[in-house]
Amino acid sequence: xxxxxxxxxxxxxxxxxxxxxxxxxxxxxxxxxxxxxxxxxxxxxxxxxxxxxxxxxxxxxxxxxxxxxxxxxxxxxxxxxxxxxxxxxxxxxxxxxxxxxxxxxxxxxxxxxxxxxxxxxxxxxxxxxxxxxxxxxxxxxxxxxxxxxxxxxxxxxxxxxxxxxxxxxxxxxxxxxxxxxxxxxxxxxxxxxxxxxxxxxxxxxxxxxxxxxxxxxxxxxxxxxxxxxxxxxxxxxxxxxxxxxxxxxxxxxxxxxxxxxxxxxxxxxxxxxxxxxxxxxxxxxxx
Amino acid sequence: xxxxxxxxxxxxxxxxxxxxxxxxxxxxxxxxxxxxxxxxxxxxxxxxxxxxxxxxxxxxxxxxxxxxxxxxxxxxxxxxxxxxxxxxxxxxxxxxxxxxxxxxxxxxxxxxxxxxxxxxxxxxxxxxxxxxxxxxxxxxxxxxxxxxxxxxxxxxxxxxxxxxxxxxxxxxxxxxxxxxxxxxxxxxxxxxxxxxxxxxxxxxxxxxxxxxxxxxxxxxxxxxxxxxxxxxxxxxxxxxx
Numbered sequence: 001x002x003x004x005x006x007x008x009x010x011x012x013x014x015x016x017x018x019x020x021x022x023x024x025x026x027x028x029x030x031x032x033x034x035x036x037x038x039x040x041x042x043x044x045x046x047x048x049x050x051x052x053x054x055x056x057x058x059x060x061x062x063x064x065x066x067x068x069x070x071x072x073x074x075x076x077x078x079x080x081x082x083x084x085x086x087x088x089x090x091x092x093x094x095x096x097x098x099x100x101x102x103x104x105x106x107x108x109x110x111x112x113x114x115x116x117x118x119x120x121x122x123x124x125x126x127x128x129x130x131x132x133x134x135x136x137x138x139x140x141x142x143x144x145x146x147x148x149x150x151x152x153x154x155x156x157x158x159x160x161x162x163x164x165x166x167x168x169x170x171x172x173x174x175x176x177x178x179x180x181x182x183x184x185x186x187x188x189x190x191x192x193x194x195x196x197x198x199x200x201x202x203x204x205x206x207x208x209x210x211x212x213x214x215x216x217x218x219x220x221x222x223x224x225x226x227x228x229x230x231x232x233x234x235x236x237x238x239x240x241x242x243x244x245x246x247x248x249x250x251x252x253x254x255x256x257x258x259x260x261x262x263x264x265x266x267x268x269x270x271x272x273x274x275x276x277x278x279x280x281x282x283x284x285x286x287x
Numbered sequence: 288x289x290x291x292x293x294x295x296x297x298x299x300x301x302x303x304x305x306x307x308x309x310x311x312x313x314x315x316x317x318x319x320x321x322x323x324x325x326x327x328x329x330x331x332x333x334x335x336x337x338x339x340x341x342x343x344x345x346x347x348x349x350x351x352x353x354x355x356x357x358x359x360x361x362x363x364x365x366x367x368x369x370x371x372x373x374x375x376x377x378x379x380x381x382x383x384x385x386x387x388x389x390x391x392x393x394x395x396x397x398x399x400x401x402x403x404x405x406x407x408x409x410x411x412x413x414x415x416x417x418x419x420x421x422x423x424x425x426x427x428x429x430x431x432x433x434x435x436x437x438x439x440x441x442x443x444x445x446x447x448x449x450x451x452x453x454x455x456x457x458x459x460x461x462x463x464x465x466x467x468x469x470x471x472x473x474x475x476x477x478x479x480x481x482x483x484x485x486x487x488x489x490x491x492x493x494x495x496x497x498x499x500x501x502x503x504x505x506x507x508x509x510x511x512x513x514x515x516x517x518x519x520x521x522x523x524x525x526x527x528x
Contacts (some may be wrong), residue, residue: 021338022345024481025419025463124364124483133423133464134483180302181295223307224420224427226336226343230297250338250427251418258297283295284353 001065002115004144008060008102010206013119015051018127018134022249023216029129030245032110032206032268034261035168036074040114043071043091043160050118050149051128053140056110057271059102060140064094068148069116075108076169085112090161108169117149117150131246169269172276176257177283179232180284181222184254189217193237194257194280198240201202202272207247211240211276219254227251230259232278242267288316290343290363295358299348301302301356303363306338309429313340314417315361315372318494321365329353337493338418351441370503376413376496378522379461379476381452382475382507387475394437394471408432409452409459409473409499412506416495424463424481424489428497443469450476450501463489477502478521496526 004011014037017030031037031054041050053060059077069187072088079086080101086092094100105111121128124135130136140146184189193214201210215238227233231243233253242259243251244267257278259267270276289306296302296493321337324344331350336343346355360443383391383406383486391525411522414428421427436457444467447453452472462468463480480490502510513519 019345020334021488022334023419023493024423025421025425026423026488051351055397130526133466177295177297180296180304223309223339225304225338225341226302227294228297228300228343228345248335248421250418260298 001147003063003065004060004140004142004145004146005063005099007029007140007142007144009058010057011053011055011060012130012138013051013140013146014054015118015127015128017048017129018125018131019127019246024250026125026134027125027131027207027246027248029131029206031129032114032245033074033112033216033265034112035265037112038267039089039116039162039251040071040073040112042120043067043073043089043162044114044116045160046114046116046118051121053113053119053146054110054115057103057259058104060109061101062146064096064098066098066148067093067095067156068152069093070100071114071160072102072111073114073164073215074111075105077105077111078103084146087161089164090248109271111270115148116152116154117148120147120149130219136153168266171266172269173279175263175278175281176232176278177260177281179255179257180225181219181254182256185217185219185256193217194278197275198275198276200267200270200272200276204244204272205246206244208241209270210241211242214238214240221252221255224250228258229281230261230264231255232257232259244268288312289405291320293359293363295352295356296343299346299350299352301344301346301352301359303342303344305358305393309339309417311415311429314415314429318372319365322362322372324362325499327362327365328355328493331358334524337422338417338420340384353452353468358486370397370448372494374473374494374496374526375524376498376524377491377500379478379497380476380502380506380510381410381499382502382504383474384504384507386504387451387507388473389522390440392455394473398435400434405473406501408435409454410501413496413498414459416491416493418493419489419491421460422462422464422466422481424491426460426463426495426497428459433457437471439469440471440479443467447472448475449480450478452476469470473509477507477514479514480521490521 060237221232291303450473455470
């Protein structure tokens, strides 16, 4: 078991997400940066479905009640065990009563803590990912006790560590496919949008990242249609949002782009004020 | 009806689009094809989200999208002969008492009608559930009488309780979970529209027909208790298209 001593900012349990219920209007959820979350699990030889702890900008403080092995990936948080710095992207043994602090990230936004065997949170509609009105909690609070699935203090991959791909955090190019309504914009608009630099707005969260910089453009509303994580919507007043993991399942704004999953992960690690540029990718050469 | 177009929608999805329309004819075509694909492409499809005139088909990560698009196109041709689908007609009890209907008087005033007339117009027609979205279990309903169309509130409320029946522009809907929202609240239903404890968590589904039925405050409380104890029986009938 692990006790949350300080909750940090929007600390949640996440796994690969909730599939099969989108037709009922239930979002997919799941880790914002699935690449980093998967890396944390891989370091411990966990199942890819294992639930991890996700936190952002201000990490939680927690205490281990059992010895186990952990790994911390994603944003460059500054983890310490009992006040002593430990490495990111590495399998690390912890002892009973050890206190882990995460601090603030030097770069990036979302961090992931995996434990050997994964966290055991209640599975609701096939997933442990927190989501308001679906799971009991929408984020973890001080005093919460987290159960572990199969705690093991053995390092399965001996001294496992990964070198991180720094471009995952530093690269400002976001790869997108053309969205269903992109062709409805004039050729001039399309060209100008692609040349625009987009700034991430401060109201960004697990549901959507607000993008500033397209205020001069406009797209007609559409008859409500399916949307998914990575869908880029443009409103009649030039407001632009990229839907993220907790996105609703349908929407009424023009869908101008669709991010690749890798691009969603990269964007998730950006902060308010960061600038990105979209690069359109073709589905297939003959398309 | 013309076949929908099939395009890619990200790395692991296809989008089937009909001519944009909000009408029953398109709805039955959309549902018919969704039903057909669910039966014929089980191995490839993870889930589908249908809306007014389109379907997103989310596929397994190992499915080659280009090839699967061709399969879908072939299936679309076959599905025109597909058998009809059944629908449910569900009765939804609603209490229009002021206690639950915060904005009913305002809706009446804005439309130059009496409160009784608004209630009568709201209950008059059966509504079609086009699809679920916005909130878990939230039905997009078609069929609101034009006389009671009412613009959304300028400042959305921070919390609207689950079960609240509301009007937003030309639509009426039911808040299926507690949520912030900007629609005008004209009543409340004691039914549980979304429950993770149920095998099928959403009470309503795309294609259902619903009929609102007025109940008193006393009846509301009685049904509320029955719903909580999971003994309330919903009045419904099956319709064959």
